[in-house]
Amino acid sequence: MKVTIIGLGLIGGSMAKDMRKIGFASQITGVDNNPDHCSQALNHKIVDAIATLDKGITNADLIILAIPVLGAQKVIHALLDKIDDRTVVMDVGSTKTGICNEIRDHPSRKNFVATHPMAGTEFSGPDAAIEGLFRQKASIICDREQSSPEAVELVINLYHALGMHTIYMNASDHDVHAAYVSHISHISSFVLSLTVLEKEKSEKAILDMASGGFESTVRLAKSSSEMWSQIFIQNKNPMIEVIDKYSDYLTEFRQAILNDDKTKIETLIQKANEIKKALK
């Protein structure tokens, strides 16, 4: 199968590595605006060739759109204008309402499958691409009834080949769940980092005092500003909702500490402890 990947970052690059290894793709063409990403992808043999967008999509069986979400929303309409009728296009962005709304009435809407593989690391670019990133993780397919059964089947086959299981959801439900289970974690880490950096001017002081707990909690603060600024903006309403809930709980802790209310703090922590069950 001929696969074209638009956007040779962590997700696009890691998919390419696995698709080649398991023989899902016979030829992988890469498209990326960033010349450094193109040469890194060639050097790491992530792609067979680099092409312009127009050349890259010609004759492709599957096009994977793996650029940040506002960019994806911007190009998807023109992309569907240009493809052959037999070509399947999928995206892998962390928000789904924007891109699905953008092409709701496009004549080739059925060729498009909206997906979100729930996998990643705090690193970015083709250098960060790793084999096995998707194994035993879930991938969400949104608004599947808008896609042709053949297109959905191809995408499911790909995700199964990558070792993922698939979940179906509508785009707006997805975006709310993603805000709660993924996007707020990033806000939480970014805010933690900013708070600590403001106080601790010396990196050595942080390094000395930071035990494993801090490292784990702040890990996502290393994530890409380009990618996450776009996700937060595109997922604005769910983000505001989840930040407000988060903020309410923060205020509850603050008030309980201020009141020396040990019982209240213990109750909050014991409730928080229940996350154990979900992470077994």
Next chain:
Amino acid sequence: MKVTIIGLGLIGGSMAKDMRKIGFASQITGVDNNPDHCSQALNHKIVDAIATLDKGITNADLIILAIPVLGAQKVIHALLDKIDDRTVVMDVGSTKTGICNEIRDHPSRKNFVATHPMAGTEFSGPDAAIEGLFRQKASIICDREQSSPEAVELVINLYHALGMHTIYMNASDHDVHAAYVSHISHISSFVLSLTVLEKEKSEKAILDMASGGFESTVRLAKSSSEMWSQIFIQNKNPMIEVIDKYSDYLTEFRQAILNDDKTKIETLIQKANEIKKALK
């Protein structure tokens, strides 16, 4: 050397395991109010014997006070009343002002060394004790000038034997740094967990959608309510300060998202990214 450990939890238990392995202690006696902890500690051969507090401290060369911080503050005065003049007492709690103030004028203050080994996991109790927990981590010794040089030397020898390096700080500076580099991480994780659990009633939904990022950020939310409620209360003023700073940054993110202010969001994230340097 005869060592008595009061509090057979993660820290006390892990210290015992290493002290025995490296031959630092010839005999380890455990004291704990919780009968389950006592039998677990005996079963795991963490201690040679269990004793009451009064019997446990008789003839000890070193007493390690490893119970939650409010409890430690409560017993330290009476403990120093009872010890021989040659016995050294150290604590390992996450806050230092409370305990140091409590015994500021005690005639045996010089026998006491206030310490905070910066190591731990989200688990608790003797079952959670592991070998090598302290290796390559820092331990902070507070108000060393209040302790006798011999007592400090013994404690430094222990920490070096455990593979730690030592840092000196006064107790109130310690508590502010700990609030920023350790305690707020826990608040952040607890609040994240509460926020997600409120929305996602189904554990399966969380499990399906949670990628590694969420797991890492929420890990500390599994931590002990008994231990952390006491730390937060004892470190009240620094906690309120750090929560307010954290809350300000959260509000900055919220406002920037509400305004679709991509540049502002990117600037915040890029500043947060600088934590990379401290975590190398």
